[in-house]
Amino acid sequence: MSRAFLGLPGPPPRAPRDTGYLRGQRPFPSAAHAALEDSQQRRNLGKATGTIRDKRARMVEEVPDWERLRSAGAAIKADALARLPELLERFESAVTERGGVVHWARDAVEANEIVTRLVADRGADEVLKVKSMATQEIGLNEHLAAEGISAVETDLAELIVQLGGDRPSHILVPAIHRNRAEIRDIFLREMPGVDPDLDDDPRSLAEQARKYLRAKFMDARVAVSGANFGIADTGTLSVVESEGNGRMCLTMPETLVTVMGIEKLVPSFADLEVFLQLLPRSSTGERMNPYTSMWTGVTAGDGPREFHLVLLDNGRSATLADGVGREALRCIRCSACLNVCPVYERTGGKAYGSTYPGPIGAVLTPQLAGMHETRDDPNASLPYASSLCGACYDVCPVKIDIPSLLVELRHQHVERSRYTAEAAMMRAASLAMSSATRFTKAQRASRLGRVLGGSDGRITALPPPFAAWTSARDLPVPPRETFREWWESEQGRAAMARARREAERGEW
Amino acid sequence: MVNARDVVLGRVREALAAAPPRPVEIPRDYRRERGLSDQRRLDMVVDRLTEYGAGVYRCRAEETATTVAAALSDARRIVVPPGLDRSWLAEFSGSVEVDSGEFSVRALDEVDGVLTSSAVTCAETGTVFLDASSDQGRRALTLVPDLHVCVVELSSVVAGIPEAVAELEPTRPITMISGPSATSDIELDRVEGVHGPRTLRVVVRVDR
Numbered sequence: 070m071s072r073a074f075l076g077l078p079g080p081p082p083r084a085p086r087d088t089g090y091l092r093g094q095r096p097f098p099s100a101a102h103a104a105l106e107d108s109q110q111r112r113n114l115g116k117a118t119g120t121i122r123d124k125r126a127r128m129v130e131e132v133p134d135w136e137r138l139r140s141a142g143a144a145i146k147a148d149a150l151a152r153l154p155e156l157l158e159r160f161e162s163a164v165t166e167r168g169g170v171v172h173w174a175r176d177a178v179e180a181n182e183i184v185t186r187l188v189a190d191r192g193a194d195e196v197l198k199v200k201s202m203a204t205q206e207i208g209l210n211e212h213l214a215a216e217g218i219s220a221v222e223t224d225l226a227e228l229i230v231q232l233g234g235d236r237p238s239h240i241l242v243p244a245i246h247r248n249r250a251e252i253r254d255i256f257l258r259e260m261p262g263v264d265p266d267l268d269d270d271p272r273s274l275a276e277q278a279r280k281y282l283r284a285k286f287m288d289a290r291v292a293v294s295g296a297n298f299g300i301a302d303t304g305t306l307s308v309v310e311s312e313g314n315g316r317m318c319l320t321m322p323e324t325l326v327t328v329m330g331i332e333k334l335v336p337s338f339a340d341l342e343v344f345l346q347l348l349p350r351s352s353t354g355e356r357m358n359p360y361t362s363m364w365t366g367v368t369a370g371d372g373p374r375e376f377h378l379v380l381l382d383n384g385r386s387a388t389l390a391d392g393v394g395r396e397a398l399r400c401i402r403c404s405a406c407l408n409v410c411p412v413y414e415r416t417g418g419k420a421y422g423s424t425y426p427g428p429i430g431a432v433l434t435p436q437l438a439g440m441h442e443t444r445d446d447p448n449a450s451l452p453y454a455s456s457l458c459g460a461c462y463d464v465c466p467v468k469i470d471i472p473s474l475l476v477e478l479r480h481q482h483v484e485r486s487r488y489t490a491e492a493a494m495m496r497a498a499s500l501a502m503s504s505a506t507r508f509t510k511a512q513r514a515s516r517l518g519r520v521l522g523g524s525d526g527r528i529t530a531l532p533p534p535f536a537a538w539t540s541a542r543d544l545p546v547p548p549r550e551t552f553r554e555w556w557e558s559e560q561g562r563a564a565m566a567r568a569r570r571e572a573e574r575g576e577w
Numbered sequence: 578m579v580n581a582r583d584v585v586l587g588r589v590r591e592a593l594a595a596a597p598p599r600p601v602e603i604p605r606d607y608r609r610e611r612g613l614s615d616q617r618r619l620d621m622v623v624d625r626l627t628e629y630g631a632g633v634y635r636c637r638a639e640e641t642a643t644t645v646a647a648a649l650s651d652a653r654r655i656v657v658p659p660g661l662d663r664s665w666l667a668e669f670s671g672s673v674e675v676d677s678g679e680f681s682v683r684a685l686d687e688v689d690g691v692l693t694s695s696a697v698t699c700a701e702t703g704t705v706f707l708d709a710s711s712d713q714g715r716r717a718l719t720l721v722p723d724l725h726v727c728v729v730e731l732s733s734v735v736a737g738i739p740e741a742v743a744e745l746e747p748t749r750p751i752t753m754i755s756g757p758s759a760t761s762d763i764e765l766d767r768v769e770g771v772h773g774p775r776t777l778r779v780v781v782r783v784d785r
Contacts, residue, residue, distance in 0.1 A: 080591075080592075080595065081588040081591065081592055113764070116764075116765065117765055120765050121765075133608070134606075134607040134608050137604065137606050137607040138607045140604050141603060141604055141605060141606075141607055144601050144602065144603040144604060145603055147598070147601045148601035148603060150598065151593070151598035151599075151600070151601055153589050153593070154586055154589050154590050154593070157585075157586060157589070158586070161582075167748060172581075173580070173581040173582040173584075173585050174581060174585075175581050175584055175585060179581060223772075224762075225760050225762040225763070225771065226760075226762035229762070229763075242761065242762060242765070243762075244762055244763075245765075248764060249763055249764055252763055271763040271764065271766040271768050272768050274763055275760055275763070275768040275770075275771055278771070279770075279771055279772060282772065283686075283772070286682075286772075287682050287683060287686065300747065302747075303747040303748060304748075305747050305748065311758065311759050311760060311761075311771075312758050312759070312760045312771040312772050312773075313720070313758035313771055313772030313773030314771070314772045316716065316720050316752065316772070316773060317720065317772055319716075320716045320717050320720055321682060321717065331585065331589065338742070338745075338747040339739075339742060339743070341742050342609070342738050342739035342742040342743075343607070345738050345742070345753075346738050349702075353761075355755075356625060356701070356702040356703065356755070357699075357702035357703065357704045357753070357755035358755065359629070359754070359755050359756050359757065359758050359759050359773075360752065360753065360754060360755075360758065360773060361751075361752070361753035362716075362750075362751070362752055362753075363747070363750070363751040363752075363753075364750050364751075365747065365748040365749075365750075366748075368709070368749075368750050370678045370715060371709055371715040371716055371717075371750050372715070372716055372717075372750060380585065382585045382588065382589075386585065386588035386589050386591075386592045387588075387592070389589060389592035389593065390591070390592035390595045390596065391596065392595075392596030392598070395592075395596070395598075
């Protein structure tokens with residue numbers, strides 16, 4: 070089929086600007102400043118990220134072949150992306166053969182329309198939701214609400230966020246910015262049929278949520294889920310969870326609608342043997358999460374009678390078109406990179422303005438939704454929301470080289486914008502780097518940092534819109550040795566220790 | 578009119594053509610066969626399940642009925658899948674009903690518990706796999722009642738996740754269970770028992 074026939078005049082389009090959550094209201098530096106002033110949130114985040122970080126480290130430690138699993142995981146996802154057209158078609162026919170119906174959505178607008186039509190056609194005015202980043206990305210709940218359909222989040226944290234009229238602050242623990250007293254108040258205020266004597270013990274709060282949601286599960290007609298993995302060979306889908314709300318939504322309703330990004334495919338069922346080891350240990354720091362469900366189409370007498378799968382592009386093909394940036398599509402949404410990130414730990418997720426926060430969000434969001442060349446596009450500020458410390462790369466279970474991607478995106482942004490002095494500098498740096506073929510990617514990141522830094526080795530000011538970010542603190546620039554050498558050096562350790570102490574005192 | 582399917586597939590092909598990826602070799606040198614002894618697998622699965630907050634009962638085959646009765650001691654009315662070995666319930670004094678799909682979810686919500694078998698279990702992670710076979714039942718059966726007692730044969734306990742995944746039939750509905758449901762959503766305090774059965778008890782039969 071010709072390019073013109075497919076209506077493809079140029080590179081694939083990014084996600085639409087005015088639908089969904091892939092762009093914040095303001096650039097990262099100013100959003101971060103607001104977040105930094107919230108000391109309660111900073112304490113909660115510090116506790117959460119620290120706890121999960123330690124658990125993860127212990128769980129990874131006990132796996133002798135962890136590095137080999139990471140390499141396999143990275144290769145499986147890279148292979149799937151390299152063969153995506155073929156695998157998507159195979160997946161589609163496998164799902165269809167097993168009684169599922171496959172829908173394709175070019176973008177958020179189309180996906181929202183498809184889901185809304187499916188729900189409305191079944192005469193339902195309420196849908197139950199399993200925590201799903203894809204449906205958050207496309208703003209499904211808001212779209213459904215505008216069409217008179219209420220979407221009820223069934224994950225405890227998502228429910229807290231939803232009832233509180235709030236946005237999630239962490240991929241894994243979205244309500245981590247709320248403490249128990251706040252949660253009790255939200256339940257008392259917003260939850261229909263709440264026990265007026267509810268106390269703020271997490272056990273009581275969870276019990277209250279169980280009661281409230283159980284009644285809804287019993288009567289569920291339609292549920293909407295995301296998917297952690299889709300298996301191309303077999304048409305199998307998988308949802309990984311802790312609370313059992315996922316099992317409820319996947320089992321109880323008459324109709325199940327799953328929205329899945331096209332990059333979630335893995336080739337074969339056996340590939341799960343890698344990801345079922347990588348994901349729980351990286352994510353919650355557990356050997357295994359309490360529940361994982363797998364289903365293929367519909368099964369007579371067991372679970373939903375109808376299964377619809379919506380395959381979502383929304384900027385993924387645009388991301389895939391970048392030979393470097395496509396690496397971000399390997400992400401399995403574990404959130405390990407968030408928990409080790411010194412920037413995320415202080416600002417929290419909301420400052421990124423996107424469904425995908427933290428280091429991975431800083432490389433995924435601008436690629437999915439684009440960086441506009443205007444000075445104040447929030448997405449253009451995201452690649453700078455990092456000190457390039459490299460901790461995110463070290464913990465990534467699919468070995469996404471986030472620091473190098475950040476540098477690449479900074480380069481792309483500078484190339485396209487008109488900060489000429491900086492653009493010239495970046496171009497010079499990139500020329501130097503591309504000729505030095507033996508440089509590792511980490512070295513590249515570190516040396517570019519040095520190019521941007523002044524003669525005293527500190528980045529003290531960046532052009533707008535990043536000036537506000539650097540005005541908050543001087544960014545230490547890695548010295549002449551490679552990043553990894555710096556990281557392991559006295560100086561590197563001292564810098565990180567200082568950052569940790571500052572975080573503990575809440576000074577930054 | 579060009580449909581969304583052709584557009585999305587066309588974009589993906591164009592994207593790959595714009596920057597052709599190199600073919601990828603997948604290194605499979607991670608552990609796929611751990612080869613642990615019966616005793617090691619038993620110790621490991623008991624340790625993991627206990628850590629998750631599941632009740633664990635070890636027994637020999639001839640002790641199954643008394644052990645199952647002990648695991649069900651606080652249940653008066655239970656439901657079982659149609660293919661379950663009924664001899665396991667010889668010592669249980671409560672009432673037993675068989676679900677072949679006729680129980681409504683509300684009826685399932687009213688029973689005290691469910692007793693099932695299991696497909697395969699991973700020792701290293703303490704994960705019981707159910708595959709909706711006739712001795713395990715449809716998924717709602719092991720989801721709605723508040724107590725799930727699950728019988729695991731030591732011979733079906735494998736060491737690692739790769740060995741467990743290899744035992745599965747992909748197109749069956751599969752549920753992996755690693756302890757009772759849990760949440761850490763409120764200040765990271767772990768609360769066990771949110772939506773699934775709040776109590777999970779596993780009876781490990783060390784022989785047949």
